[in-house]
Amino acid sequence: MKVKNEVLLLKKALENGEISEKTSDTIIALCKYYFSQKMNKRQVKDNIMNFMVKNYINFNAINWSITLDKWINSIQKTKNYELIHLDSVEISKSELENIKKLADEKLEHVLFVMLVHAKIWNALKPENDNWVNSTTNSIFKDADLSSRKILQKEKMIAKIIFSDLKLVTITKRVNNTNLRIEFIESDPKEEDTEISISNFESFIDEYKLWRNKGSIIKCKKCSVLIKKDGKTQYCPACKVNRQKEWQKESMQKKRQKEKCEVFNSDKTC
Numbered sequence: 001m002k003v004k005n006e007v008l009l010l011k012k013a014l015e016n017g018e019i020s021e022k023t024s025d026t027i028i029a030l031c032k033y034y035f036s037q038k039m040n041k042r043q044v045k046d047n048i049m050n051f052m053v054k055n056y057i058n059f060n061a062i063n064w065s066i067t068l069d070k071w072i073n074s075i076q077k078t079k080n081y082e083l084i085h086l087d088s089v090e091i092s093k094s095e096l097e098n099i100k101k102l103a104d105e106k107l108e109h110v111l112f113v114m115l116v117h118a119k120i121w122n123a124l125k126p127e128n129d130n131w132v133n134s135t136t137n138s139i140f141k142d143a144d145l146s147s148r149k150i151l152q153k154e155k156m157i158a159k160i161i162f163s164d165l166k167l168v169t170i171t172k173r174v175n176n177t178n179l180r181i182e183f184i185e186s187d188p189k190e191e192d193t194e195i196s197i198s199n200f201e202s203f204i205d206e207y208k209l210w211r212n213k214g215s216i217i218k219c220k221k222c223s224v225l226i227k228k229d230g231k232t233q234y235c236p237a238c239k240v241n242r243q244k245e246w247q248k249e250s251m252q253k254k255r256q257k258e259k260c261e262v263f264n265s266d267k268t269c
Contacts, residue, residue, distance in 0.1 A: 003120055003200045006032065006083035017055035024071065027052075029083060031072055036081040044072055089119045090188065091195040096210060098183040101165055105211075109143040111160055111167065112207040116197060117142075118181040131171075132179040144204050199224070 012018035205225040221238035
């Protein structure tokens with residue numbers, strides 16, 4: 001589940017003319033901003049057109065006009081101009097212990113992802129009330145179980161729903177299979193936070209680390225989660241930086257030694 005930060009997208013757009021990899025994300029953030037400034041649809045479109053002309057290579061106003069109208073009309077219809085801004089999702093020890101009760105590694109991973117998705121939806125839509133609202137594919141992708149066949153996925157979700165633990169319920173509305181998490185803490189205390197998720201790309205590793213399942217460790221330098229490989233303590237990026245630091249220290253020691261030899265000053269070395 002990709003979580004965009006529209007506040008950051010807007011800042012980059014207005015200050016540096018940056019456009020996100022998914023162009024619509026930046027345009028929608030701009031739409032919300034311009035509408036919040038009491039502009040009408042014509043003014044919003046004109047401002048976005050000017051922005052795109054300046055910052056989007058080979059921008060064709062004629063080709064983009066209909067698409068922009070569609071997005072602008074959609075945003076105005078909702079009358080919700082609040083920018084999405086989600087820095088992190090906090091998971092409490094109590095919530096983790098409830099997941100652990102399933103006593104099945106794969107089912108735990110799926111339920112953990114459901115919990116995170118529900119919390120994300122709660123943050124984006126205050127009226128969400130702990131509903132997951134995500135597709136089965138997106139849940140299993142985030143649980144690192146996307147290779148499972150659809151029937152296997154449905155059976156796993158059914159096991160969670162119909163477990164005696166009553167951790168998840170399903171909506172009673174016809175033709176709607178949304179799931180609701182029943183063990184979310186409504187008002188958790190900060191000191192009870194066990195996991196804080198700020199990287200939504202591979203957050204299932206956070207649960208694996210907590211459960212001590214698999215070979216997941218934190219980089220000694222930046223704390224990003226990595227797969228344990230022998231005596232590795234650093235992620236690839238920090239490992240490169242660390243090697244550069246070692247090389248720099250080695251060169252400094254070598255120069256100091258050469259300097260001492262030239263001046264015959266063993267005492268200062």
